[in-house]
Amino acid sequence: LAKTTQPISMDSYEGQEVNITCSHNNIATNDYITWYQQFPSQGPRFIIQGYKTKVTNEVASLFIPADRKSSTLSLPRVSLSDTAVYYCLVGPRMDSSYKLIFGSGTRLLVRP
Amino acid sequence: DSGVTQTPKHLITATGQRVTLRCSPRSGDLSVYWYQQSLDQGLQFLIQYYNGEERAKGNILERFSAQQFPDLHSELNLSSLELGDSALYFCASSVEDNSPLHFGNGTRLTVT
Numbered sequence: 001l002a003k004t005t006q007p008i009s010m011d012s013y014e015g016q017e018v019n020i021t022c023s024h025n026n027i028a029t030n031d032y033i034t035w036y037q038q039f040p041s042q043g044p045r046f047i048i049q050g051y052k053t054k055v056t057n058e059v060a061s062l063f064i065p066a067d068r069k070s071s072t073l074s075l076p077r078v079s080l081s082d083t084a085v086y087y088c089l090v091g092p093r094m095d096s097s098y099k100l101i102f103g104s105g106t107r108l109l110v111r112p
Numbered sequence: 113d114s115g116v117t118q119t120p121k122h123l124i125t126a127t128g129q130r131v132t133l134r135c136s137p138r139s140g141d142l143s144v145y146w147y148q149q150s151l152d153q154g155l156q157f158l159i160q161y162y163n164g165e166e167r168a169k170g171n172i173l174e175r176f177s178a179q180q181f182p183d184l185h186s187e188l189n190l191s192s193l194e195l196g197d198s199a200l201y202f203c204a205s206s207v208e209d210n211s212p213l214h215f216g217n218g219t220r221l222t223v224t
Contacts, residue, residue, distance in 0.1 A: 032210050043116075044204075
């Protein structure tokens with residue numbers, strides 16, 4: 001099962017670009033990389049998903065190098081409302097051990 | 113609005129009691145997942161169902177059980193409740209294995 005490693009916390013200021021990197025050294029061929037955002041007392045919210053290279057949507061960009069052993073979530077011009085916990089997930093595994101595990105996530109604090 | 117509905121929003125009960133949490137997935141989603149999140153803790157995967165069948169099991173206690181019904185809604189049953197079971201319980205749904213999860217707003221369980 002692919003395990004992910006993220007920084008525990010990050011600080012930023014309004015208007016800056018924030019890059020959160022996730023390591024997943026034993027990612028499998030069938031695995032996708034998905035990022036979620038969670039505010040206190042709310043369920044996680046899907047941000048972006050990718051398999052390789054670069055994916056961009058209206059909220060964020062996801063950069064995945066060729067070896068897929070890491071990925072970087074890029075949040076352009078963050079605001080105070082982007083303060084949240086960000087989770088990187090790798091999965092699924094198309095076998096009986098399939099389960100989606102959230103790690104500890106990265107606590108992003110955006111300061112004025 | 114994720115389209116995933118969880119009821120009730122809040123539940124207060126006493127130790128030793130039994131409760132049932134309910135989840136209605138997004139229309140068209142076949143998979144339902146249950147997660148537990150204690151105060152300041154990460155999301156703990158409990159169990160997943162796909163089209164009525166158990167698909168994967170995480171760290172779910174024997175006192176807990178779940179099922180997915182033919183109409184695809186799911187229930188999580190928690191029995192012999194202990195103080196440590198107090199937590200937010202989230203349900204999520206997805207169309208298929210590679211699809212992002214969509215979370216409900218959770219049920220906050222308080223065991224006194």
